[in-house]
Every structure is written in structure tokens, then in C-alpha cells.
Amino acid sequence: MRLVPRLGSGIPLVARVEEMRRLRSGFTRAERGEAGAALLAGDAGVGKTRLLAELAEFAGGRGALVLTGRCLDVREGGLPYLPFAEALGPLATAEDAAITEAVRIRPALGRLLPMAQAGPLSSSEFVPVSSEHEVPRRARPEQDLGQLQLFDAVLAVLSEIAEHRPVLLVLEDLHWADGSTRNLLSFLVSRLRAQRLFVVASYREEDVHRRHPLRALLVELVRLPTVTQVALQPLKDADARAFVEALAEGPLSPEVIADVVERSEGNPFFAEELLASCAESENLPAGLAEVLLARLERLSPDARRVLRAIAVAGESVSHAALAEVSGLGEDELDEALREAVQHHVLVVEKGAYTFRHALLSEAVYGDLLPGERTRMHAAYAGRIKRTPQGRGHDAKLAYHSLQSRDVTTALPALLSAADEAERLGAPGAALRHVEQALEIWDVVADADKPTEVDELRLLHEASYFAGTSGEPERAVAYARSAVQALTPEIDGDRAVKTWRRLAEAAMNTEGAIELAVEAVGKAWDLVAESEVSKTRAWVLATRAAIMRSVDRWEDSYWSARTAVADARQVGASGAEASALITLGALADNAADFEEARARLKEAESKAREADALNVELRAVCFLGFSYEDQGEIRKAIEVYERGIERAEQAGLIWSAYGLELRARHLLLCYFSGDWPMETATGSPARGVSSTLAARMSASWLPIVVARGRFAAAEKLLAELRPHWRGEPLTALASGGAGAEMAYWQGDHAKAIKRAQEAASFMSALDEGYLLSGIRLGALALASAVALAAEARIKGDEAALAGAVQVGREELERVRYAAEHGRPRAGRLGPEGRAWAARAEAMATGLEGAADPKLWAEAVEAFGYGAVYEEAFCRWQHAEALLAASETERAAEELGKAHEVAERLRALPLRDAIRELARRARIELPGVENEPRRDVVDPLTERERAVLERVALGRTNRQVGEELYISEKTVSVHLSRVMAKLGATRRAEAVAIAYDRGLLMRPTSPSTLRV
Structure with a gap:
């Protein structure tokens, strides 16, 4: 179980800026003598109590008297005046004389504050109960008069206290208030005038149904000019992500964050419960389920029956479907639905009924008995079979058939659903359907299986859909299973396609290039002597791309040229486009950029005509690479944006090239200065490989660091470290950004360590990543120079020598990488040359x-x-x-x-x-x-600059070096400072300056950069 702190215990208030502004504004007006009230509405768990706690802290910090009371869910009529009694209770024991006197002179408050009564009971208050004994008993006044006296006393005591200090009265959970409390609140709010009093009452919006007694009061209050309505909505996705990250004690994977955000629907309490009970689980946490189900216990049996039927549907349900599945008569169904809607459990959307919150549906579904589930799922499946075909028809039929254990109906429905999902650009959904078909394949009788499908085809499609939906490792796993399922009886053409699928899957998976070479070799062996065909053209195109990846240039070029010729002969435009991409990339390697871009643009056009989406994205990606490598950033960004738009249309944003397009685009936005305001990388869908999600997070990291958001960056660094081996570019981004962050924090030893660790990892993993040493070496060199400067000022010769040695080693690393690295275009591009120039310039600071x-x-x-x-x-x-x-x-x-x-x-x-x-x-x-100072400041700016450095322990020589003045001039400035402050020593001058507010005390050892 993942432990998290409870809400309100050190967790920052996320979002809620506008709501907090309105509440603070209301209190501020009350401070000026403009009394007012606010009605805070929101669902259970949305954060009303937390917001009110922030308001109370704000008001308390401004000297206000904060009084808080809460209503309780007491179903037998409620407790009269409970929130007022709780809120005003502290007045009875207050030590403030003004409060004590205000309470003492108002005996009517005794109904709320028994301890406030003054003096003993009078004889008239003793009423004989029996002839045997007597007990003291209050005389019972006429009800209306007594209530009015109490109401007047409450208003008067608050008004009198408000003359001495502002008063904030907070009443929580008004939906549980009894009639007496509602009447007192109405009286109080309707008489707000010029008191320094602000009243805030909160209630659960979903609990105030049409016949709820609070509704009439709300209608009355909102008409008053002194009353403000504040609606607390669920958190938006970005705010919910920030809240979940703040809630956890340690780093969270993007998958967990996305899951909690999606299921909680912006409700902070739900998010907390999901995270505390391990959000990776699909099951609803028991504690949260109990909280949700408790709301439904008040509903009638028919209403709960309808809710169970809707929960089984898993989506919005029409009235006709409910009538059939629930088994209720029309009148009973109408009343049950009306009750559920009025109690804010159901909402009506486009003529259908759905749960107000998805977790309510989960809770109800989890509470069903097995037999109930099976029967209702079967009823839905039967109804779907009889309805006309429509979007999502097969997916719904497959779902309900599986849940009712009708695998014979489920299998063909799953296959049709997978085809539809692919057409709609949802490869992740298609993968889930195919996987479910594989799970039940052996259970379905052979006679009931579709004749045009076998297990080999399912494995092939599972591999393809896994690769296009962001799960490259699973794509390889399914492709391996497919080649293992090959038998001598399998048609040769299918065997070739199976081996080629494995080659493609492995080519797009980090660390699997050797498998790709082996697999494409098997495919080529099967078609090398065959006649020209579409299958042969595709094998050649795939072989060309893989051979280029392993630097077998001649094999790659021959395969690509032959693939183009074969593809044109048989009309395989997709294969032709794939081969043209490789020819374009080879031209780029040879620095023939005009040829490269012509080939790549032609490939993009042909792939689009052939509806070969993955090939089209690959063409766009390599075209962007060509511009990027030559420093044509604007053109590269335009190309990447075009590719991203196409990937979004096709549902391929988490495919290998969809991901690469977005990651490169974000990096170029960082370079160009077009920084997005927040993480615009998109949350990964469920099932997306954590390695790919980490790649997107890593692409965002440089901007996070450059903006100084170090806490968020530290969490990202910890989250990304396990993914270095799976995606080396994540290691490069993490190492570079981590080193830069440590540099800005003044921890130069850590900066050097981080850069060196990343550089060593990259070079050990693959010598092809040698070029990464240029940037990493330059970053480490910057910190080495900073360490050398610090050592020089302190006169620490040993530390100076060590820093200089590290700097020289890093410079050599940069020079070696620049000379021996293998740029994509055959020669070092503008980015590499710029970082090398930065390293050379930085290194000159090692000696002075x-x-x-x-x-x-x-x-x-x-x-x-x-x-x-x-x-x-x-x-x-x-x-x-x-x-x-x-x-x-x-x-x-x-x-x-x-x-x-x-x-x-x-x-x-x-x-x-x-x-x-x-x-x-x-x-x-x-x-x-310099900041403005409220004290008389006798120091000049230069004198203060000198004194600041003396306060940090600098010698006169060190101060002079930092301020670019001579040591003698420093001494003169210090003499003037001591004379102005009446000090005889340097240390005394610093102490006096601190005491008089002429200097700000340093908050860390690295307040100033050396």
C-alpha cells in the first residue's frame, strides 16, 4: 500500500485561486465594515473544508476572531442549533474582557452557552414535579418569543465583538442542518449591514435534492445583496495531476498519476483514497466504496435496483433499456429514476441516464452478487443483439457477452470491435479486443470460430497494435509468439510476413536491434529467390531500414533501391515510400541534403496516398531530423507540428514515430524559446509503456529546470532513473538537466557527478551515443570552473588544482566526442559545434x-x-x-x-x-x-555590496575580485562603513547592519554566485 498524508496535513492548496480570491475579498470587505455572507457549494470530497481552513488561517492572520461550527448527520430530526453552539462555544470561556462582557449581558445565549449564565437560579425556576421531591427546572418561555430573543442575542453578540475585531463565522455541512439552525442562519444573514462580520456556510450540492428542506432557504438567501455564491468544481486534469504528485510521499509513475486523475474525476478525496489504496488496482478501495454506498442507502429499493442496472451497463442507459433490464413497471421505473436524479446520484445526458460520478458506478457494481451481474450482463447482450448496428455495437456486445460467460458470441464480436477501433484510430482499444480474443481462443469450440481467423493472425495483429499504441516490448513479445507458432504447413507468404513483423517490432524497441537483424534475415531468406511481389518489396524496405541502423550502408542502399523498383512494378506504394525514407536518410548521412529532403517529401506523399500511416509518420520524422541537424529549427518545428497533427488524427501519438515527433518538437521549442506554460506532453493512456511515458517527461525536464522549478525536477529525475536503459535519450536528458539544476543550486560537485554518470552510461551502452559527451562535458566543465573560482578566492590550492584537473578532463571529453562522434549528417551540426564552442570558452576560466x-x-x-x-x-x-x-x-x-x-x-x-x-x-x-527599504540607509550601493561580502566571510582581496575593484578600494569602503555605523571592527559593522535592517541575512551558503 502506498501511504500518503491526509488532506490538509502539509499538502499545498492546489488551484482554487479564483474561489479563494472571492472568499478573501468578502472577508476583506467585512474588515472595512461591509458585512457579507458566502454560500460555498460542492460535492463531497471536492475540498470545501480545506478551502475554509485556508480562509480561516488567512482571517486569523489578520487578527480576526474565527468561529467554526459543523452540522452532523443525525437522521432523527437533528440537534437544534448544533453548529452555532459549537461555533459560539469558545465565547463562554474567552479571556477577552470585551467578549466576556458581551456574552454576560445576554442571558438568552444560555440556550447555546450554558456556561455563560450568571448567578444562581431564582426560586421561580423550581417547579414541583412530584410530592416526593423537587428538581430544578427552567421555566419554559413562549416558543416564538424565546427563539427571537436567542436570534437577537446571537446577532448582537457577534456585532458587538466585531466592533473590537473582525469576525469570521464558518458553518459547515449545512445540508445536515436542522430547522432551528436554518432559521437562525436566515435571520442572521438577512440582517447583515455594517458589521465587521463575514459568514460562510458550506453544503454538499449533490445532497440538496428538490425536496430537501435546505433548498428553500438557499433560494431565499441568494436573493440578498450581501450574499455571494461560490461553487467549488472538481479539479481540472492539470491541477489534479499536481494534486496527486503533492499528495504522494515519493515519485509516481505517469501511469499511476494518469489512472488516479482519470478515476477520481478531479475529486481530491477520491484521489487520496485511490492513491492510498494502491491506484494500480482496478478494484475500488473498500473504504471509499463504503463512503459512496452510504449515500445510496437512503434511496428506495426500486431506486437502488435501477442503479445496479445502470452500473452493469457501464455507460449511459436509455429509458427503454432500463425498462427491459431492470424488470420494473413503467410507473415504478419513473419514480425510481426521479428519486435518483433528485438526489444527485444520476444525471440525464442526451436523454439517457448515467451516474453523476464514475466511482459511484464502480462502487455499486462492486457490491453486486455474482448471479446479479451475470443475469444483467446477459440481458444487455440479448438486447444489443436485437438492436441495429451502430458505432461501438460490437464492443458492447463483446463486453456483456464476456461478462455473462457467452464466449461463443464474444469471439466474433471482439474481432469486429478490433477492426472498428483500428478504423477509428484507437490502436490501444484494438489491442485490448485482440488480447481478449486470444484469452478465450482455446475455450471456443472449433466449429464456432470464424473461418477467416486463426491464432497466428491474432498474434500478428496483437503485435502490430501493441507497437502502434505505445507498448514496444509487448509488440516484440507477441511477434516472438507468432514466429514460434509457425509450422511447416503455414503458407510461405504468411511466414514471411510473420518474420517481418518481428523485425519491425524489434527495430522500434531499444536494445533489440540484433533481434531485428536476425528476423529480417529470416524473412529475406524466404523471398530472396522468389518473384517480385508486394511481400518481397516490404521485406526489402524493412531490411534497408535495419541495415542502415547497424551501419551496413551498402546493404541498406541496395535493399532500398531494389525495394523501390519492386514496389513500383507491383503497385506497393507503402513499401516504396518506406524504401524512399531510407534512401533519404542515407542521402542525409552523405550530406546531400537537397537529395535527402526530396526523397523524404516524396515518401511522405506516397505513404499518405497509400494510407500507410506509420510509414507517413516515419517520413515526416526523418524530414524533421534533416532540418534539425542543420540548425534550421523553424522549419523542423513546422514539420514536426504537421506530423503531430497527423498522428493525433490517426490515434498514433504513442507509436514509435508519434512519440518521437512530439519529443523532438518539445525539445526544439525549448531551443527556440517557445516554452509552453505547463506540461503539454499529454498524459499516457492506460497501457502505454512506462519507458515511452518517461521519454516524454524527460523531454519536458529541461524547461522545468530552466524555470527554476527544482522540487518538481527532483521528482522527475527520481522517476526517470529506472528508465535509462530502456530509453537512452531519457538518460541524456536526465543527466543534462540534473547537472544544470545542481549548477544553479550551487552544488557543483553534484553537477559534475550527474553529468559524468550520464556520459559514462551513454558511452558504455553504445558508442553511437558518443556525441552526447559534448553537451554533458560542457555542463560538467561549467561547475568545474565555478569550483576553481571558489577555491581561488579562498586560497585553497589543493581544491583549485583538483577543480582545474576535472575541468581539463571534461574539456578533453568534449574534444574527443566532437572529433570521433558520428553525426547523422556525417559532420558535426550547429548544435554540436555550439556546445563545443561553449566548452572551449568555459575552459578559459579554469586558470583565471x-x-x-x-x-x-x-x-x-x-x-x-x-x-x-x-x-x-x-x-x-x-x-x-x-x-x-x-x-x-x-x-x-x-x-x-x-x-x-x-x-x-x-x-x-x-x-x-x-x-x-x-x-x-x-x-x-x-x-x-536593490529592494526599497523602510529604514534610513546611510550606506551607498557600493558600500553595501562590500559589506554583504564581508558578512559572507570574504577577505578584502576576495571582495575586490568579485566587485572588480582593488583591495585598497575595498579597505577604504569598509572604513567609511564602520564610521557611518559607529563600529570599530568588521564583524561589529555586520551585526549593526543586520540589526538595523540594512542587510538581509543570507538564507543559504550559496546566496551569491561566485
């Missing part, structure tokens, strides 16, 4: 001041369109210029870098730029270099 000329070259190298990296280099260039006393050029570079960082909300870079500008006394447009 960096070389401005090399940093200028790095800026120019990233000018191909890598906006963020260019801004980083401008910042470093400015620092090198300042060391060379070129202040004007440095100011120009800082201004340009700051504009980019501010626009991107790249906070770590922005803050570093501002700090450098402040130290160098350079004004950035629109930026105040």
Missing part, C-alpha cells in the same frame, strides 16, 4: 579570467536559434568583458540576456544576470537593482 573572444564565439555559435543557450553565453560573455574592464559591451550583453531570461521566466538565469549587473553597478532596463 575567461576569454571574452571565445565567449563571443560561443554566443555566435548558438545564434542559429538556440535562444536560451545563447542568453546563457551572453551572461558569461558579459562577466568576461567586465574582468577585461569593457563595461559598456558587458552592459549590452547583460541587457540582451536579461530580456530573454525575463521573457522565458528562466528565473535562475535571470537572477544570476541581475546579480552580476548589481555587482558591476550596471542598470538593467526595468529592473531595480
